[in-house]
Amino acid sequence: MPAPDSYDAVIVGGGHNGLVAAAYLARAGRSVLVLERLATTGGAAVSTRPFAGVDARLSRYSYLVSLLPDKIVRELGLDFAVRKRTVSSYTPTVRGGRATGLLVGGERTRDSFAALTGSDREYEAWQRFYxxxxxxxxxxxxxxxxxxxxxxxxxxxxxxxxxxxxxxxxxxxxxxxxxxxxxxxxxxxxxxxxxxxxxxxxxxxxxxxxxxxxxxxGGSTGDWDVPVGGMGALTDALARAAREAGAEIRVRHEATRIETDGTRAEITVRSPGAEHVVAARTVLVNASPQALAALLGDEPPAPAEGAQLKVNMLLTRLPRLRDRSVDPRAAFAGTFHIAEGYGQLADAHRDAAAGRLPAVPPSEIYCHSLTDPSILGPDLAARGYQTLTLFGLHTPARLFAADNAAARAELLAATLAGLDAHLDEPLTDCLARDENGEPCIEAKTPLDLERELRLPGGHIFHRDLAFPYATESTGRWGVETAHANVLLCGAGAVRGGGVSGVPGHNAAMAALGR
Known part of the structure; x- marks a missing residue:
């Protein structure tokens, strides 16, 4: 049999961290192969048109940027930009039978705190704390x-x-x-x-x-910014940077096995209609720790469990608010909090811990298209259409195990009802329709994310986050494994989670240090 094709580095998984690693390694003169099982690169950081016949390109899974260092954008020469949101957050509530809320961001912040609480005390505490x-x-x-x-x-x-x-x-x-x-x-x-x-x-x-x-x-400020062109603009730029540096990217190529002696590895690859082996000095795995263990035949780590609902929507217009003192364009420009009072969050956690969907599901929403209308086709933008992204909290995967579809429908209805409680018109009256006449709304539970993206238990960070310092088991960069030439470059690395590129950068640095 002929010897397998050999590379300095094979990267398993073409999500954003894998592409960061590929670009750095290729720019350093290494031969690099990226294997991606799906038809496109990007992983969870992609933009898609989820609604039939509708020209709206949404960040389908991950949607805001905070942890991506300018250093990575600059060093890789990425054609990518973010925009600041004009408002940090708006949280509606009812006080004394009157619809009101807390608006954070800009000149109105102090007055909003005072109107809500009756004094400057909370505003001053906010300033000190942050x-x-x-x-x-x-x-x-x-x-x-x-x-x-x-x-x-x-x-x-x-x-x-x-x-x-x-x-x-x-x-x-x-x-x-x-x-x-x-x-x-x-x-x-x-x-x-x-x-x-x-x-x-x-x-x-x-x-x-x-x-x-x-x-x-994030960014040394904690700001969460809007990716211009959607999250797919970042991963498209990363894929271009990797290819231009000389990396080879193969989509619809799934790694199914890694065998290593610590100095050389062989990776079994399944592609359409065939199976073959490639060799590498170093393997970087842009997948979960559970997937890494399966590839190596090692004992898997403790199960992970996600706990969120992700909802994408397209509206013909922003809904009117019951709090008439705030323009909807300001309220939805930042993070719009729903049922996220301190007591409400505790109640929702208690419900979920007891095995019940939260009676009043907490969630938060933002409108990408207010800050960056480029994700909408010209006709939709001219007609005033807007996107909404909702992220629900305290909904662990276990709550969907018996009947994912039924639980999803129940949770979505309760979540939208919670939003409607602060609107002057039902949200459903504002939903756009696709070419089949169906409302432009989709919801993803942790089990949906596990099925579509292989996130273990739907956990968006692959596993519980770790503090960003070394322990006895972390290694020098936080990406090392029990195998000297196998590195973890996904969100499950130390200092992973979010759209950051940090694990990809750090795994590349560890590989170059070998």
Whole structure:
């Protein structure tokens, strides 16, 4: 038999992290092959037209950018940009029988806090608290593309014992309750600790703290920005950068087995109508730790479990709000919080932990097309159409195991009812229709994400996040495995999760260091 084709590096999985790694390695002169089982690259960071005959290109799964370092965009020469949102968030509520809400962002922020709470106390506490997180972000974010610092070294770098205790040692609920008195304000703060994970504010494992940290350090500011052209614009730019640097990308090619002796690996590949083997000095796996274990024939890690509902919508217009003091274009330009008061979040977690869908599902929405209308066809944009992306919390995969379709329908109805409670017209009256007359709305549960993207348990971070410092088991870059020439370059790496490219960069640096 002829010897298999051989490469310096084979990358399993053409998601954004795999493409980052491919571009760096190819630019360093390495021969690189990327294997992607789907028909296109991009993984969860793609743009698609999900509604039949409708010219709207939505970021179907991941949708905002915070953790992607400018360093990666600059070093790879990516034709990619993000835009700031004019509003950070709007949270509607009812006080004294009157529809009102909290608008954060811009000149109205202080007045909005005062109107909601009756004083400047919560606003001033907000400024102090997020001033602290910003100082921490300025110190931590640059370390994400460096070798992992030790715990003590990171603490010394932060130079703030109270901030360290707040973020790394005590449940985040302690700080939220200490700094803020208003239930709604507390809930808005806590949501950053819950996006993509399933935890209580006082979880002793500090899972919520780890999630919170990654949500507030992005770009050294904590800002969440809109990708111009949708998330697919990033992965298209990465694929171009990898190919232009010399990397070979094969779609519809699935790695099914990795055999390695620590210095050379052979990868079995299934492609349409054939199976073959390729060889590599180093293998970088842009897939979950569970998938990595299956490829190597190793013992799989503990199961992961996602806990979110993702809904994509296209509207003919933004709905009117019951709170007439806020323009819908401002309310939906940032993150529109639904049922995310502190008590409501606790109630939803309690429901889900008991095996029930939340009676009042918490969720948040944003409108990409307000900041970046380029994702809409010219005709839709001219007619005032808008996209909405909804992300629901506290809906672990176990709640969908018995009947995914029925649970999805029940949860979607309850979630939209929660939104309608703050609207002056039903959202369904605003939904666009596709060419078949069907409403332009799709919902994805954790089990849907597991089936479509092979996210274990639908977990968007592949597994629970880790603090960004070294432990005995992390290795120098946080991407190492038990096999010297096999690296994990997906979201399950230390400092993984989100659309960041950080694991891809770090795995490339580890490979080059070999």
């Amino acid at each position: 001033g602290m997180t910003r100082r921490v972000a300025e110190r931590i974010f640059p370390t994400l593309t460096e070798p992992l610092p030790g715990r003590d070294a990171l603490r010394e770098r932060i130079e703030d014992p109270e901030a360290w205790r707040t973020l790394f040692e005590e449940p985040i609920g302690v700080a939220v309750e200490k700094h803020f008195a208003d239930d709604l304000v507390r809930g808005v703060v806590l949501t950053d600790a819950l996006i993509g994970t399933f935890a209580d504010a006082h979880d002793p494992t500090l899972l919520q703290n780890r999630c919170f940290l990654y949500h507030v350090i």
